Amino acid sequence: MFRLLLAGLSRRLPSQCAVCHAWPSQPLCEACVSQFAQPVRRCRTCALPLPAGPRQCGACIADPPPLDLALAAVPYAYPWSQVMADFKFHQHTGWATSFATLMRSAPWVEPALEAADLLIPMPLSRRRMSERGFNQAHLLARALEPSKVLSGALLRIRDTPPQRTLPRKERLLSVRNAFAVDPLQVTRIKGQRVVLLDDVMTSGASLHAAARAVHQAGAAHITALVFARTE
Numbered sequence: 001m002f003r004l005l006l007a008g009l010s011r012r013l014p015s016q017c018a019v020c021h022a023w024p025s026q027p028l029c030e031a032c033v034s035q036f037a038q039p040v041r042r043c044r045t046c047a048l049p050l051p052a053g054p055r056q057c058g059a060c061i062a063d064p065p066p067l068d069l070a071l072a073a074v075p076y077a078y079p080w081s082q083v084m085a086d087f088k089f090h091q092h093t094g095w096a097t098s099f100a101t102l103m104r105s106a107p108w109v110e111p112a113l114e115a116a117d118l119l120i121p122m123p124l125s126r127r128r129m130s131e132r133g134f135n136q137a138h139l140l141a142r143a144l145e146p147s148k149v150l151s152g153a154l155l156r157i158r159d160t161p162p163q164r165t166l167p168r169k170e171r172l173l174s175v176r177n178a179f180a181v182d183p184l185q186v187t188r189i190k191g192q193r194v195v196l197l198d199d200v201m202t203s204g205a206s207l208h209a210a211a212r213a214v215h216q217a218g219a220a221h222i223t224a225l226v227f228a229r230t231e
Contacts, residue, residue, distance in 0.1 A: 045067050049075075065211075068223060071226070093139055118192050119145050121135060140197055176209065190218030191220050194214055194221065198224070201229045
């Protein structure tokens with residue numbers, strides 16, 4: 001309770017920029033956003049950077065992922081990797097609104113949110129939820145489009161090790177069959193345009209596994225939207 005009270009107070013008090021620590025400031029000041037969050041041309045289905053030319057990378061053309069669209073606001077690099085770690089592990093829940101604003105400004109995100117019927121945050125395991133006290137993907141979803149958020153529909157039915165600790169092949173194996181749609185929510189998803197929300201996309205293994213579960217529930221279109229993408 002005390003931790004939640006502090007998080008609530010932090011949203012109302014003046015703050016420093018999470019990047020340059022300017023005071024007083026929004027959690028992400030305009031100067032840092034301008035310097036570190038310039039739009040990047042990305043593959044439309046995996047969100048990796050692309051040079052001018054096709055809208056899909058060669059890997060996605062050769063082996064299409066289970067996503068119709070993948071969007072990311074910033075690279076998972078300095079300063080965003082540290083900022084996101086602080087957001088998740090140091091109770092800076094009040095930053096979610098600033099992150100959502102930055103995500104909305106990324107290319108193609110606004111149209112994707114407008115076209116979406118549902119925003120589904122990636123679920124945490126019970127252990128991680130207990131340790132952290134909140135789901136960062138849910139906070140981002142609520143800050144982006146609260147009226148479209150469908151919580152609890154996507155279930156993590158098997159705990160998995162942190163993806164950043166595993167090589168790609170093991171990541172793919174570790175999340176196989178780790179997600180399922182709640183049978184009581186299948187009718188809510190069938191025929192709908194769904195945006196899967198997460199904070200960071202690394203190999204894409206977790207989002208791909210979740211997308212397959214949502215596709216099996218009958219979703220008509222699936223977009224992955226993340227704050228940061230490893231490159």
